[in-house]
Amino acid sequence: MTHSRWITMWALGLIFGATTTALGLMSPQYYVSRSEQARIKAICTVEHVHVLDAGEFFTTKRVTFRRTYGVTKETPPVFTGICRSIETDFQKRHGMVGPDLYFYPRKGDLIYVTITEPDGEITSMTPITPGLEHALRTAPQTIRYGMSRAFVRK
Secondary structure (H helix, E strand, C coil): CCHHHHHHHHHHHHHHHHHHHHHHCCHHHHHHHHCCCCCEEEEEEEEEEEEEEEECCCEEEEEEEEEEEEECCCCCCCEEEEECCCCHCCCHHCCCCCCCEEEECCCCCCEEECCCCCCCCEEEEEEHHHHHHHHHHCCCHHEEECCCEEEEEE
16 A cells, blocks of 8 residues: 555544544533423432343443432323443443433432433433432522533532
């Protein structure tokens, strides 16, 4: 391979790699708005985690939650949401950058969760702290979202 051909191939690889990575990620505001617009927002306990599919690049799970306190009125006493995680060695080595957020729920976890709709996609999952719980119960308008987490605006 000639030197100029090698440089051309290297440049194309660099451009292609940068382009596919950039196209895979969404802006932080995308993730914030999905959590803000979620129909289910609740303080809850993880009751069950069921693996739906252990795919090549990620594992898909259905998580069952028991409501402790519903921030949104339509949050039922027991509800489910779907999430993805990276579990296997192959997934860890070959995970792809993309618009998915990864969550690792465990039975018994007390969390604040937001879900797009009943049995929809989990958009944020945050461990409960005394300050977060107090804000959710008394001043939910002070809650702000980042990529996959909620926090209290100071």
